[in-house]
Amino acid sequence: MKVFVEFIGQLAKEINVSGLWTFLNEGSTLRDFLKALEKEKGIKINPNEKSVVILVNGYSANFPEDLNTKLKEFDKIVIMYPTVGG
């Protein structure tokens, strides 16, 4: 299956990537996705760092409990530094 990952804002600038498709095995989890991102694209994201936010289809993932969340075909994952409206 494939999922789309989008990088936003300063993070996109730093790694010079705004979005890409990642191919995963069926039943892969968010943890598997992050490993694949590092292995295949060389992009290392540490979800335990407080300064990174990961949205899966708009939901803000919490760590470590959401690392075992199963992904599905065409899921949209957004990775960014935190921002707030107000």
Added chain:
Amino acid sequence: MAKIFPVVYMYGCSGKLLRLNLSEKKIAVEPLKEEIIKKFIGGRGLGAWLLWKELSTGVNPFSPENILIISVGRLAGTKALGTHRWMAQFKSPLTGTYFRSVGGGLFGAELKFAGYDALMINGKAKKPTYVYVHGDNVEFRDAEKVWGMTTDAAREFLWEETDENARMIMIGPAGEKLVKIAAIVSDDMRTASRGGSGAVMGSKNLKAIVVRGVGRPEVNDEKSFDEAVREEVEVLKKSPVFDGLRSLGTAGAVYSEYLGGCFPTYNFRQEKLLGVEIFKPENLAKYVVKHSGCYGCMIRCGKIFKLDKGPYAGTVWDYPEYETHWSFGGNTGNINIESITYANMLADKYGLDTISAGSAISFAIELYERGIIGKSETDGLELKWGDPEVLPELVKRIALKIGIGGVLAEGVKRAAEIIGRGAENYAMHVKGLEMPAHEPRRAKAFGLSMATSPIGASHTMGVNVFEEFGVPYKGKKVNQFATEGKGDLAKYCQDETAANETGIWCIFVTSFCGVNLDLCAKLLYAATGIKELGDSRNLLLIGERILNLERVINAREGIDGSYDKMPERITRETIPRDDSPAKGQIFEEEILIKDYYKARGWSEKGIPTKEKLKELDLEEVADELKL
């Protein structure tokens, strides 16, 4: 000119209230009692108490009897971070309720330097007037020359007439024309914009308040205070949102809030916004040419945008905040950043609330689309979603009350009553205050705060990091869509916000960056030496006391729980957007409100009970209300 006695500070505050009667041109300075400071601290608490004591029931908000209070917090003008904002409190011409609206910039600290914790303004000047507070002197001055000027022009004239280092708050043409969504604007274009604050100033023929202060507030225990300020700095530096706010302010959140389902579209119809990618922070950052901030702030969330292409090229102005990218952008289907920035500039110049103005425009577009109004009502203007040109035009027409603008200038609730023909179904407001850029169907406690707030649909009366950022509440992660326990959570968020606004702490420094009530208490105790203010549990209790008092001011006006109503679109229509995590959600109003009143200890009619008021040391209030 009246000579006022020299500035003598109590620790951490001036301890003085300046009373200004515009009808009689009378000036009086009154010391604040320590008992009131212990009970309400300052800022929002002090203003609510003064309105309870001195505002007569049933006054027309535009009558000379309405009272306008401009206050600062206990720590304004000190070294503390995020405590230099100013607040306007009054009876709102838009909602008919008690109201409070908050502004930033440099004015708040200057008012403290001049020696005042609050200004209390009543009456009506015979002709356009501005107040000049400088050193120990206070003057009523002729404002006929600047009456009719936009805010940016007026400030230049007033600086020339007074002191180029003075700070000021003022109104533009919208406030003068009693537009019910008119704002008060500072010289650095920060606004206390909600509830028709600017129209209340206009109704008093008061163009501006210009202040030049020379004093500095002293603190009780400088060593402990400096330590607490250093702690504040460390909290901010470690905060995950500090860098984001510093680089692009609240505009950095537009795209991600859309993805998270918070950002409403098309007058809360919540349809997919085509082209939303334009709001990505890396794109908006291209417009930034300068940063700005409130007094002594290390976040500096203000940004200056420069437009160098298209019909608005050459515009250099304070950027549209998150809310304005929504109100002039997503909520009207407009994805043209230049048009949003230009309309935002017009709103600042004319002195208009961008949230309410944008809401009124999206309301009008929906009415036009549905055939409820046509070209005969819009003076030939075609209203359609996503039209970048119609926005600045309508902002101008609202501010100057031209044609359809004169109807929208009443706010969407009253405009719907004037238009009729079912228009009220598309008027998105609570208690007459237009809804902000936060979808209540996707965060139920947040929605409850909006529904039950004493001022109507405000997003800043119950700041909620628990549903927004997944911060655990009472040790547990909160399900944003669930209804269970949301009454208690909304109560906590409202009380904490009220406590912070005695500061008047900025919500970015406190709720978002993590300066918590314990640290606020440490700062307050070190500054004032008042032991009771050093206990965060007491601060939370004071927050609850303030919120209850505000609710009681409304009850005195006959405004009870029957006004805690969301628009039917929010309670009956589910969110349709496929790409929103909140798809299918509604706001379960009946269940949520019942739970909230129970958590508050209020009656089923949403009125604080005698027992609750007694518990909050407001027994005399209960007696006066004959509860």
